Amino acid sequence: MATINEHYLKLQAGYLFPEIARRVSDYCQSNPNAQVIKMGIGDVTQPLPAAIVSAMHTAIDEMATAETFRGYGPEQGHSFLRDAIRDHCFRNRGIDIDSDEIFVSDGSKCDSGNLLDIFGIENKVAVLDPVYPVYVDTNVMVGRTGAADANGQYSGLVYLPVNAENDFQPALPSEPVDLIYLCYPNNPTGTVATKEMLKTWVDYARKNHSIIFFDAAYEAFVSDPEIPRSIYEVEGAQEVAIELRSFSKNAGFTGIRCAYTVVPKKLMGYLPGGSPQAIHPLWNRRHGTKFNGVSYPVQRGAAASFSPEGKQQIEELIRFYMNNARLLREGLMGAGLQVYGGLNAPYVWLKTPGEISSWDFFDQLLHESQIVGTPGSGFGASGEGYFRLSAFSNLENTQEAIRRIEASLASKT
């Protein structure tokens, strides 16, 4: 008898974004002429930068002749890419990360779930609430939680609420936790962490022998020089933190797939008796066994994002999306909404008008204004009464969405 992993049966309905897609598809089927503007999932809309396209073309041509053809590459990533990441993302900021501490992969979402393979099931996990749902669901899948309650919160997890009342600053857990997920710039709230705030977490982790999973997928959108782009800007963080980064949002790789995870050699986990065990060889073993590496043309494309032209083209892309974020912030505030985030992040987080629920606001926006956003409650109980809009649209749609929201709110006053 083939039994199943029963923990999957504890998962709530569908994963958030497919559920949104289902509702939008139902709406579009009944309203085939509706001009729906999608600002839900944080998916990029602008084409790949020319420097990246050119590098990928060249790499494909290399694959077309016997002399330059390549088969399997190193599972951890080609050295040309790992060295470029080391130099352009860390050493340039005074962070001493070695190339072999960088593991190239096909996505931060996958890595954040895969990391759980190498940690004991008894670890107590803390997440912010609201939170990127993958952190929670992957812990449910491996069996680290009990069932969900009426609010969708799973027993066994420690939820740290972030909301306007606490200025989106999570309090330290009141009970000891072993694994802590932090995402900054934050998805979904679009808020950022100061260096002092990250230091508080690093100090906590050092004191409690915990490990932080630091998701920095949106670091490229930080323009404030005072805001850290890597947790390793905090002294001692290499002893307690794994950092996840991606080419998805800055270089437009959501469909191309390339990311990387930094596992410092100084990072220690512990055996049940308390003796330290380096995490790096465990992750290296896991990665080499279960992953065959990112394709060569994609890694060449990713490396081209660090060329002078690539950097400049990516800066233009970031400026483009952050201009959308600015327009959204200003437009929605002008329409009388309470708006957060969107200054150093491509997400704008707003309080739903008239205290209506997040899903009711989702339906209202879809049915009355043909705009798709993401209901805050889909990210956790503390997201109830909030709503996320993504700045990854094109300019025309962003302007049109603001116009429609203004008109809809004005019609209700």
Ligand code: MLT
């Ligand atoms: C989001 O909309 O939260 C992200 O696009 C999801 C992701 O990157 O997987």
